[in-house]
Amino acid sequence: MYGALWRVLPFPAWLKVIVFVVLAAAVLTACVLWVFPVINDLTAPIDATVEGG
Amino acid sequence: MTVELSRVERRRAERRRPRVTVVGVLGELLITGGVLVMAFLGWQLWLNNVISSSEQKTEATQASEQWSMSDKGEAVTPAPVERADPGAPQVDIAPGNAEHFANVIIPRFGADYTIPIREGVGVKDVLAYGVGHYPDTQMPGDVGNVALAAHRTGWGEPFRKIVDLQVGDNIYVETEAGWYQYVYRSLEYVMPTGVGVLNPVPQVADAVPTDRILTLTSCNPITTAAERIIAYAVYETWYPRAGGPPAEIAAVAQVAAAG
Numbered sequence: 314m315y316g317a318l319w320r321v322l323p324f325p326a327w328l329k330v331i332v333f334v335v336l337a338a339a340v341l342t343a344c345v346l347w348v349f350p351v352i353n354d355l356t357a358p359i360d361a362t363v364e365g366g
Numbered sequence: 367m368t369v370e371l372s373r374v375e376r377r378r379a380e381r382r383r384p385r386v387t388v389v390g391v392l393g394e395l396l397i398t399g400g401v402l403v404m405a406f407l408g409w410q411l412w413l414n415n416v417i418s419s420s421e422q423k424t425e426a427t428q429a430s431e432q433w434s435m436s437d438k439g440e441a442v443t444p445a446p447v448e449r450a451d452p453g454a455p456q457v458d459i460a461p462g463n464a465e466h467f468a469n470v471i472i473p474r475f476g477a478d479y480t481i482p483i484r485e486g487v488g489v490k491d492v493l494a495y496g497v498g499h500y501p502d503t504q505m506p507g508d509v510g511n512v513a514l515a516a517h518r519t520g521w522g523e524p525f526r527k528i529v530d531l532q533v534g535d536n537i538y539v540e541t542e543a544g545w546y547q548y549v550y551r552s553l554e555y556v557m558p559t560g561v562g563v564l565n566p567v568p569q570v571a572d573a574v575p576t577d578r579i580l581t582l583t584s585c586n587p588i589t590t591a592a593e594r595i596i597a598y599a600v601y602e603t604w605y606p607r608a609g610g611p612p613a614e615i616a617a618v619a620q621v622a623a624a625g
Contacts, residue, residue, distance in 0.1 A: 314394045362515040
């Protein structure tokens, strides 16, 4: 998948590296901004309170 | 020789194989997923805490400014060590759910440690933004038990360092009225159902309180929720807002004034 992407990109190797780094950074940023907060809300938080039950 | 030949053959066979295979893509996707899960954990346990706790400090500081009305950059004068008896502490009426009505200031947790306290212990509306005040427990300064809860892992983890407290450490609760000084006394470990710690006299049912207690609750062991860790502090005195903050936390108040 990544290998195929590497071969398909019509740039010199150094530019491909930059493209890959930018792509990875974009995915991580998107995760931090939108995906991770949603997952955080969906997962059960570690309860810090005492309650009857 | 035969080994060499078979090696060459294997290489040829590899070259004939399609470059993009289902298993190959699946493997790469799984590796990517694994990296993202690690990234999530890093975010949840570190980055998000840095951000959340900084936001909480800013919010607490802004509230302090508002209560002081000293948002013009005026220096806040700390209360003198020798001062007149402030008398019985002012006790406010409990605010509405999720209302930010106080800050908790614990110098042991950091020189700039001030975190908002909201009414209630809702996971989404209160504890995600700092410290919660158990409804139906007493208000700061009152005779009985002021019970607070906060996360020890994640969501800014305000009580992360709860085991660092040492006997005699001061815990301040700041409200619009002023600063209530409590002195840390002891830790206790209870099961998650141990609601006795919230009693006006902790762990004693139906007793008539005479002391002013502050109770902090969080999860235990750290990063899990099998038990609860409880920290008790006892009321010492209070500092009406007009008289200035206690010298020990003047730095926090100064930041508020300069902010």
